[in-house]
Amino acid sequence: MEHDVGVNKLQQLHLGASNSVTSEQISPLLTNQIEGSQDIQHLQDTNKELPKLLDYASYLIHLAVFGILGVLTRYTLDKLFGPSVGHVTSDQTILYLDLPSNMVGSFLMGWFGVVFKEDISNVSEHLAVALTTGYLGSLTTFSGWNQKMLQLSVTGNWLYVVLGYLIGLFLVAFSIIFGIETAKGFRWFLRRRNTSASETSRHKIKANVKSFKNHLIVMVVLLLILGLLWCVSGVLVISEFKNDENSFLWIGxxxxxxxxxxxxxxxxxxxxxxxxxxxxxxxxxxxxxxxxSAACIMAALATTKIYVNTRDCDTIIKGIQFGLLGCLSTVSTFVAEFNEMRESMHPWRAYVYYVITICSSFFLGILIFCIPIWRLDDRLHNFDN
Structure with a gap:
């Protein structure tokens, strides 16, 4: 899972440890076995680590680029299934707007964060972190899910709130299970096809992107892409801030x-x-x-937006909520951890973890968002009388 990859790499960065190529498990996507000492020696020669600071910067660049791609994908899915197109999700039902992106991200986490996690890490640990922490973590959002339930509670739809949390957990948990099972089937299919392809596989291994030169090339290309994405987003924010309802996306x-x-x-x-x-x-x-923390900040900004109630404030806050807080919180990692605990020797831990996360986020959100809105409504009602 993404947090395991992140933890391991951070420990390597701080302790200065380096990976041994001969100790790695070679991916079944690439080969069934490595034959001969020449291939091993070639891998040892090309698999050179970047300097610590450069390696750290490479991770940040990977995460930024894939994080922005996750934001754009989440926006696309919200529009596709939302009231403007698919009419499947909305702000007034238990099928909240971010549910499709949370389900898709959880499904893909079963592929790239569970079954093929080690395979991708053998090719590039930067890519593994970028896919799971960067892309899938930004594609899914816990703070958006929690905020929609808070908005339902403000209007007194407590049954919708309970069903929203329960059905939401069921759907994302089923999504990652379905992703794991389909990925296992695909792995089995690849192994059947690769039983007699060792020569081709060894050639693929020699193209391993872990070489120092390839590290730098990928890093420079992603840095250019990141600069382009930020420049385009900045130009669109400036040009469309006053008259485009989707300008919050570029802020995000x-x-x-x-x-x-x-x-x-x-x-x-x-x-x-x-x-x-x-x-x-x-x-x-x-x-x-x-x-x-993302859920609490999301609730605080939602309260601020209602009290200030200006177009510019709404756009800026919505962009921060959708981008910063949507990327800070994650459902894909959360449900992967939940599924891992559920399949462990102590399955009760999964449900305790779920209850702690939901209850702390929701009750703090009640204090930060719902109570101020209720008090505001009471003052307006008394003023009208």
Whole structure:
């Protein structure tokens, strides 16, 4: 899962450790086995790590580019299934706007964050982190899910709130299970096809992107793409801020990478536990902090938007909510952790983790969002009388 990849790499960055090529498990996507010492030696010669600072910068660039792509994909799915096109999701029902993106992201997490995680890491650890933490983490959003339930609670639709949390969990949990099972089937199919392709496979291994030169090439290309995405987003924000209802998207693309970076930096807290005894180390505190904090900030900004009630404020806040907080919180990692706990020796931990995340986010949201709105409505009602 994405937090495991992030934790391992952060530890390598801080401790200065380097991976041994001979100890890696070669992906079944590439070959069934490595024959001969020449191939091993070739891999050892080309698999050189980047300097620490450059390697760290490469991770940040990968995360930023794929995070923006995740934001754009989430926006597309919201529009496709939302009231303007598909009429499947809306703000007034338990099928909230971000549900399709959360389901798609959870399904893809079953592929790239569970079944093929190690295979992708063997090709490029930067790519593995970019796909899971960057793309899938930004494609899915927990803060958006929680905020829609808070909005339903403001209007007194408490049954919708309960069903929204329960059905939402069921759908994303089923999505990752379906993704895992289909990925396993695809892996089996690839292994059947690759049983007699060892020569071709060894050639593919020699093209491994872990070489120092290829690291730099990929890093420079992604840096150019990131600069282009930010420049285009900035131009569109300036030109369409006053008259385009979708200008919040371009603000989200600008600030979205910051949310991805913060969530990646919080990843080492997963499996760490509390105190020197590592108490409750089975709780992924990094993901928990990211989701709950994003949900609280989302609620605070929603309250501010209602109190200020201007077009410019609405656009800026909506862009921050959609980009920064949408990328800071994640459902794909959350449901992957939930599924891992559910299949462990202690399946009850999955439901405790779910309840802690939902209850803390929702009740803090009640204090931050619902109570101020209720008080505002009471004052307006008394003023009218």
């Amino acid at each position: 693309c600008i600030v979205g990478p910051l949310g991805v970076w913060i969530r990646w930096l919080l990843a080492p807290l997963n499996r760490h536990g509390l105190g020197s005894t590592c108490f409750l180390n089975w709780i992924p505190f990094g993901t928990l902090i990211a989701n709950v």
